[in-house]
Amino acid sequence: MTEFVSGRHFLQTPGPTNLPDRVMRAMDRNAINHRGPEFGVLGREVVAKLRWVFQTTATIGIFPASGTGAWEAALLNTLVPGDRILISRTGQFAHLWEQMALRLGLEVVPLETDWRRGADPLAIGAALAEDQEHRIKAVCVVHSETSTSCMTDVPAVRHAMARAKHPALLMVDAISSLGCADYRHDEWEVDVTVAGSQKGLMVPPGLGFTAISEKALAAARAGGSRRSYWDWAPLVTANKTGYFPYTPAINLLFGLNEAVAMMQEEGLPALFARHRRYAEATRLAARTWGLDLQCADPAACAPGVTAIRTPEGHSADRLRAVILERFNMSLGNGLGRIEDRVFRIGHMGDLGVLSLIGALAGVEMGLQAAGVPHHPGGAQAAMNFLAAPG
Numbered sequence: 001m002t003e004f005v006s007g008r009h010f011l012q013t014p015g016p017t018n019l020p021d022r023v024m025r026a027m028d029r030n031a032i033n034h035r036g037p038e039f040g041v042l043g044r045e046v047v048a049k050l051r052w053v054f055q056t057t058a059t060i061g062i063f064p065a066s067g068t069g070a071w072e073a074a075l076l077n078t079l080v081p082g083d084r085i086l087i088s089r090t091g092q093f094a095h096l097w098e099q100m101a102l103r104l105g106l107e108v109v110p111l112e113t114d115w116r117r118g119a120d121p122l123a124i125g126a127a128l129a130e131d132q133e134h135r136i137k138a139v140c141v142v143h144s145e146t147s148t149s150c151m152t153d154v155p156a157v158r159h160a161m162a163r164a165k166h167p168a169l170l171m172v173d174a175i176s177s178l179g180c181a182d183y184r185h186d187e188w189e190v191d192v193t194v195a196g197s198q199k200g201l202m203v204p205p206g207l208g209f210t211a212i213s214e215k216a217l218a219a220a221r222a223g224g225s226r227r228s229y230w231d232w233a234p235l236v237t238a239n240k241t242g243y244f245p246y247t248p249a250i251n252l253l254f255g256l257n258e259a260v261a262m263m264q265e266e267g268l269p270a271l272f273a274r275h276r277r278y279a280e281a282t283r284l285a286a287r288t289w290g291l292d293l294q295c296a297d298p299a300a301c302a303p304g305v306t307a308i309r310t311p312e313g314h315s316a317d318r319l320r321a322v323i324l325e326r327f328n329m330s331l332g333n334g335l336g337r338i339e340d341r342v343f344r345i346g347h348m349g350d351l352g353v354l355s356l357i358g359a360l361a362g363v364e365m366g367l368q369a370a371g372v373p374h375h376p377g378g379a380q381a382a383m384n385f386l387a388a389p390g
Contacts, residue, residue: 012347015346019202023262029251029254054183059235076226091142094142104225116296138170144174144304150295151181176302197209203259282356289367291310319366
């Protein structure tokens with residue numbers, strides 16, 4: 001028998017995130033006929049709301065999948081085996097996207113980083129300038145690298161591509177930034193943006209999203225790899241009718257419709273400001289504890305997640321285990337080359353001031369309980385910051 005634990009569990013991972021009561025109530029209903037008129041209305045409404053979040057008029061794809069499925073759709077629709085892509089190795093999720101590309105028969109030109117900053121637009125521009133034959137068909141970057149909590153300046157990447165006069169497609173993983181940070185698919189001239197439901201959009205895992213430019217659609221019509229389920233062609237019609245070419249995740253769409261309605265009520269400027277404020281409070285707590293942030297560039301810190309390094313010789317995974325056992329809170333683990341070196345605090349989606357302070361207090365108690373060297377007062381510093389006007 002599982003031991004009883006009183007109080008609610010604090011889910012402070014950077015995805016899945018806490019579900020708002022309104023979203024859970026919206027999903028708590030019977031399914032409807034996905035070929036009937038009621039669903040057509042729902043489908044069109046969800047597409048329109050997602051365009052608002054992506055800040056785009058582009059074609060929107062909604063797959064019953066994770067963001068990984070949207071990655072695969074992006075590569076299959078626009079590229080063929082042997083095509084070359086440029087990708088910056090900014091963290092574990094950039095690494096996984098690269099590994100997928102290799103398995104699909106693509107050639108990868110990697111740009112190394114130390115996993116402590118975003119992609120370097122100058123390095124991208126230099127690599128493209130050297131590609132005089134335009135063999136590179138796509139530039140792939142992760143906007144918010146969830147594993148490191150580092151952001152990439154997407155407009156700067158696009159400007160670097162323009163300066164190099166390179167025709168490659170720009171593909172962006174916005175899985176942990178959409179709904180947390182300002183993201184402008186059209187204004188930044190992104191060709192393919194991929195995202196998922198379980199982070200800033202406050203919905204359970206299971207929906208993968210794609211915003212697709214006309215240039216990317218043209219590339220898909222002209223070729224791409226063999227595909228069926230992931231084919232973008234039916235999405236153009238689906239955006240107009242609201243119906244899907246496969247059985248959709250109906251109840252997740254009920255939840256998504258309500259989640260984006262909540263975001264619209266808050267408004268994008270207020271939504272982004274709230275995430276920035278909570279991120280700054282979390283980083284202030286970490287600095288007060290005397291712990292290093294994984295993101296070494298203050299200008300590149302993500303608004304939805306903070307990755308914190310444990311002191312040399314101290315296990316981040318043991319700290320997380322102590323916090324889970326003693327204080328009933330889940331934190332994100334280190335991934336890839338920083339496994340057991342960092343713990344990650346998610347502060348995205350449906351989160352209030354008191355929830356964040358509770359999470360930071362739990363981390364501070366965990367540091368003490370696990371014997372991790374630190375200075376006390378991080379949670380108090382965050383409280384002082386959040387209690388101040390504005």
